[in-house]
Amino acid sequence: MSSVLDRETGLDIEIVREKAEAYGIRLLKLLPAELIQMFHVLRLELPASLLGFHIWDTPSPPGIEDCEFYGRVTSSMQFKTTDLRSVTGLTFFFSFSKLYAIHAHTHARPYASKAFDRLPAKRQESVVWIYLPMPRDEEITAIAMRLKVEGGGATTQKPFFMIRTKLAGDVYIGPCHLRQHRDIVLSQSSPELLIHNVADVGPATVFGTYPRKQQRDSLPPFNNRWPNMDPLLHLMFEHMYLSVAPLKDVTGIRVLEDENFECKGMIFDYSNGAQRALGDCRFGHYRAKTYLSPRRLCYCHVQPTPAIMRGVHVEIGSESDHAHSGDDWKCSEMKGNIEFWFSKEHSVIVCGLPPS
Template identity: 30%
Template sequence: MYHYLMHPSVMHPSMVMHPGLMHPFGEGEGSSETDTQVLHTTIHHQCAACSQLFLPGETLVALVYRNSVLEIHKNIIFSSIGKPCEQKTAEDLHLMFCQRQDCESCMSMRQMPFLIPRPEQFVWHLRETPKVHNIFCKSPLCHACRTAEESVSIHTDCFELFERHCTVGNDNNNSEQNDEKYRRLWLAGTRQYAWREMEPLKFSNSSTLAVRPAEMISKICGFQETFLPEVIRLIQSYLQSHIIWRYCSAIELAQELGSANAEEAAVTYKVPKVLSWSRGSTPQLVQDESLAGSFIRFTIDHRGISSIDRFSDTEPITTGKMPASSYVFVVEPIERLSDAKIEFELGLGRLHIPADLHISTWSTPNPLQLMSLIPHPYPRLAAISLDPEHCTGISFFLTTRVVREIHAHSGRRSNHLERFKYLRAMFDHEIAWIYVPLTAQDKITAMEIRQNVTTDRPHHFTIWTKTGKIIVGTPQRATNSSRTRANNTPRRPGRGILYEMEEDSRRPLNLIHEIPSSGLMKFIGTDADKQTETTEVDVDPHHVWPLAYAFFSSASLEGVSSVRVFSDKRRSLCKGILFEYENGSKRAVGQCRLGWDHVHYWRKPLSMFYGSATYQFTDPNTPYHTIRHKSVQVRFDSESDHVAEDGTRDENYYPMKGYLNFWFRINDVEIEIVNPS
């Protein structure tokens, strides 16, 4: 539980009580001068009006009902994940500690926005204990939030658009109509979760885009004439991140909720009674159980449950193609949900499941053959086919050397760049990107994956293909005498699982992994034909790596048909290198951040140049401490091998022989060329 102590005089300006309603905490509650009532208001990651993800620094509005009374909290600032706690400004501290009721400074600053609190590192002692702590919390593991009243979070501008464009009944805007308008917004926001205990899905903003009416776009842009539909699609394809699409979503939701038929009361059915349903329609009920399928599927998008259908176990499996990023699916035998219920109201649906029932969402609409491979239930799972016909590569996004997200690349548009930008914003740029290219010659035959991962024993993968071995992650380092530094107890050897395909197997491997709402991935596995437990060998303690706890990758310099060097835009220093070989295979070393960095291309290089470089920058958290980093400059030459007539070679140029070792951390790079003996 996170405590954010605040003087009572600054608690109420940001909380707008609905006019004419009773006190939200009930008569007598919080009346003791010594007792403090702690109220948690959950701050969500996606806007209830436009469905787009919040970014650090954006201002929000929170709606929550307590004792049937609506509270509207304004001026909440969304923050990143990377900082341990919020930084207080001088004004914040003044408001926190000032005891004067007639203080002019307090009166002028009472409209200051609230900050989302974090775990406090210090205990602030006030001379007067506040009667109520209203904590705006976004910790995914907070028990108080799980049991508190449900809230919704909305962009401030989306909330203002909703108020302006949502009209319930006639246009009188009386108290009852306003009550109903806010209730509908709260209902739509809570229904973004298919059931109360569901973890946030955090859909990418691009997955929330839809073709908007031409009349609406033209009006928002201030044009009297209506755009042609093809012009709208062209604008949207080039300006997918523009704020206009967020405004369109908020206005459409306001109009949809305003026109919804409120005379139809909410109805609830046992899940086995529902045959099919889609958002905005009336559910079709089962008339003959023998004709209904034995499985039920819930299709879920950024607004919650989109549709429901029953199907049989003979439906074809669809794991071969890349999963759609706009949907997730719940697929269960109908008897497993016999005690679950589903509620329909205003064209929206929501599950109510027993407390002891744990269900998972999947990235594929038919995961029946994969369910038995999961050791125990995880809230959200993804299955990626590693068939080179569909998958051209895999990107691993890591912080503190552990995997946060895995993304598959395909010939169609991928959202990997959008996710990378979002994670950089949320983790204060501390994101590493490891790309593994796949070709027809790079069909994966085996994978060894480290188990029981922690930040001290981070993720590590060894991938075998037809053309060689690929290493992803950080190996476990041994210490002297194989003992830990903390308590001098023997280090347990790292353990992994080796997944192998049969030699004559023609089917592609499927990578299965958990998608955590926060923290590291606890489960990564495959559907291989054979599994074997392995014991990791520690890195030789006498072998000194140029960068401690670095990511490592390696690639051959021979038989290269083309090469791409990825360099950061600010300093033009090498971040990664992508090799393509004459046999059709590919290898990536370092960080090949597709679509993010500058890329230089050479065809059939004859020689390679690299030179060491250093740079420094000031850490914003410690402005008086300058940090120096190592890096390299890399280029290739397709016209000269830089060998003189006497056999000498130009300085820092190397032949395309041997192999290249590449170590990197977030801001450091070291490379080494090893020639064959």
């Protein structure tokens, strides 16, 4: 609320009420509130009977009763909305398996750097960028979350999103929970808005969609098991994230590399117009190499010690016959699945797996 009011001084209550309503604070119009001005800061003092109100980032927010939420919605909460109908992609900012922000890519805002810059400096040191492409004609048709079960209940502190799209199919975003988990369906009817709460310093713990529509009898299930993860990976890296993509029908690959030429992420283009992203995709921060009509994907893990895989080098080729200078390279034809396991410091590829 202060972000709206602290720039306005010398205003009467009706003007402030109108401004607040424009920022999505509907209830203020009805409140017997008082304005307190001190030290050039304007503060709104609410009646003792009011526990709080909801603050939205849109001038025409939906009613709470029209949204599908999971998590504890309190009487005083700030919500961030993402219009899924106008985005070219989404970047999810995770730190230690918790979600702190979502950037909506548009033609006017193609990079997520400003959203990253708004995070606290310490948070920036540990965050990963997980990208969901939304190319032309793509549409999100369903959203579910796989949540870790703690104390008999599902916790939203570490959400693993399962997003079903019209072109790409099922896409996974977030940290993996190897132990007991529960799947929660947020929407199975092409949601218009993705909603999450905003905290001053903490992660998002409330997630929702709009509109709340009559659910169909059954949603074709997402994969009810984790992909083919070697349990050793989870022992090596405490906060692991997962990207999965089929290698069949790939027409182009963009490889994102850091200053050590290690692959941090990849974006696959498919013949049907779909796109999939793997790994830590920091557009504008990593250099990008583009490969067309790939026929093979080769990778070599960077291992400071035999037991630790820090990163991975990737080589894409449009020819099948090739050779590598070392013996540590693994080569895959463009069939089966690729799994990209990663954390802030580590990247591991498992390639050539059969489709799940």
